[in-house]
Amino acid sequence: LGAAVGSFLLACLLFFITRSLWISSSRRSPALNGCLQLHTTTKVEKFVMDCRPLTATRYTYNDLMKMTSKFKHKIGQGGYGSVYKGWLTNGTPVAVKLMEKSYNDGEEFCNEVATIGRIHHVNVVRLLGFCVEGSRRALVYEFMANGSLEKFINTSTIADHHLSRERLHGIALGIARGIEYLHQGCDRRIIHFDIKPHNILLDLDFTPKISDFGLAKSYGRERSIVTITEGKGTIGYIAPEVFYDNSRHASHKADVYSFGMLLLSVVGMKENFGPTEGSSSEAYFPYWIHETLSKNHKCQGIGEGEDGMIPKMATIALWCIQWNPNARPCMKDIVRMLE
CATH class of the missing domain: 3.30.200.20 (Phosphorylase Kinase; domain 1)
Known part of the structure; x- marks a missing residue:
């Protein structure tokens, strides 16, 4: 009987100790969260105060x-x-x-x-x-009156949105110039790390503007690579060395790869021309583009024309998405080719 009473009292003691710790922890949680929030707020405020002069x-x-x-x-x-x-x-x-x-x-x-x-x-x-x-x-x-490029390249009614070959070429050239400026025209080089149609905004005249710099990284012009702590970008546009490389080293060539994939999306206009539904190459659109161009086949749809503008853009895109970053062109060369 004494042993039973002792076990009961011990169980009660453990219960009350555990309950007290739980209550104490619960009461501390909001304070801890407040401290973390205060830390973040203080950090951002200090950054804003230190980050001068600003044009904003x-x-x-x-x-x-x-x-x-x-x-x-x-x-x-x-x-x-x-x-x-x-x-x-x-x-x-x-x-x-x-x-x-x-x-x-x-x-x-x-x-x-x-x-x-x-x-x-x-x-x-x-x-x-x-x-x-x-x-x-x-x-x-x-304010960008025409929204993002994504809604135009995903629509099946191209004529309603006035995206002619010439306009597509102008948009591609504008994006390339913007990325070249980030890589070479600033005091500190900027790698965007998230170039994709959703992050390209179009003004009333369809002038493209690169947006969303939340993943961007700036670095001194004397450096050729930057170290990142985690994969940056969007699946389908992220460079392989950023997605797979355990060392997490990347250069401006990561943006070149993303631009190439964006360019394929622009010239591909998935609903208008591309591999037929169910074909073996449907799963990998860049492969289909390469096969089409290497066999000198015409891209059916808006890409037709004597100027060869769309096939040229597709060829540039393929050059940009090579697996080896060193084999990809720099944005300055891409701008020259598009001009």
Whole structure:
């Protein structure tokens, strides 16, 4: 009986100790989360204060509320948050990206401000302003009336969107010039790491502008490679050395690969011409392009024409997506070929 009572008392003691620890842990959790949030907020605030001079204006959250009519007109949704249309006090339309998620202590926000907050190029979307207020963060961009390139290359009604061969060529050339500027035209080289149709915005005149620099990395011009801690990019556009290489070393040639895959998407126009449904090469579109060009076959669809513009763009794309980064051309050479 004594042993039974002792076991019971021991069990009760363990129960109360465990319960006390659980309650203590629960009570500490919000404080701990608050400390982590405060750490991230302090880090971002310090970055903004140190990152001067900037070409962008700092706005308050109240400014954004007025600018967007309390976030009334939602025009997009991305991995990091929602995008709303707004207007500056002078009537200029803008796009306001409200950062709803934060990764790596606000690294994606800092990347955006540190890169496009300091540069200006006709083929890079312009960052007009930003907001850092407590845990709230937002980015204010110039408004792109025609949205992303993705919606145009995924539609089956090309004629309705005025994407002629000439317009496609102009878009490709503009993107190439923008990437060349990032690689060679800035004080510090910038690797975008996420070149894809969704991140190419088109203005009213279909001038392409590179956007979304959340994964971008800048480095000194004296360096040829950068070290990354994890794979950066989107499946289907990410360079093989970034996706597979355990050493995580990458160069500007990673963007060249992504541009090549983007170019194949542009000239491929999947619904209009390509391998027939169920064919063996359907699973790997670049292979089909290579076979078609090597056999001097015509690409059926909008690629037809005496100027050979689309086959030329496809050939350039194949050069860009070679497995060995050193075999890929630099963006300067790509611009020359497209011109």
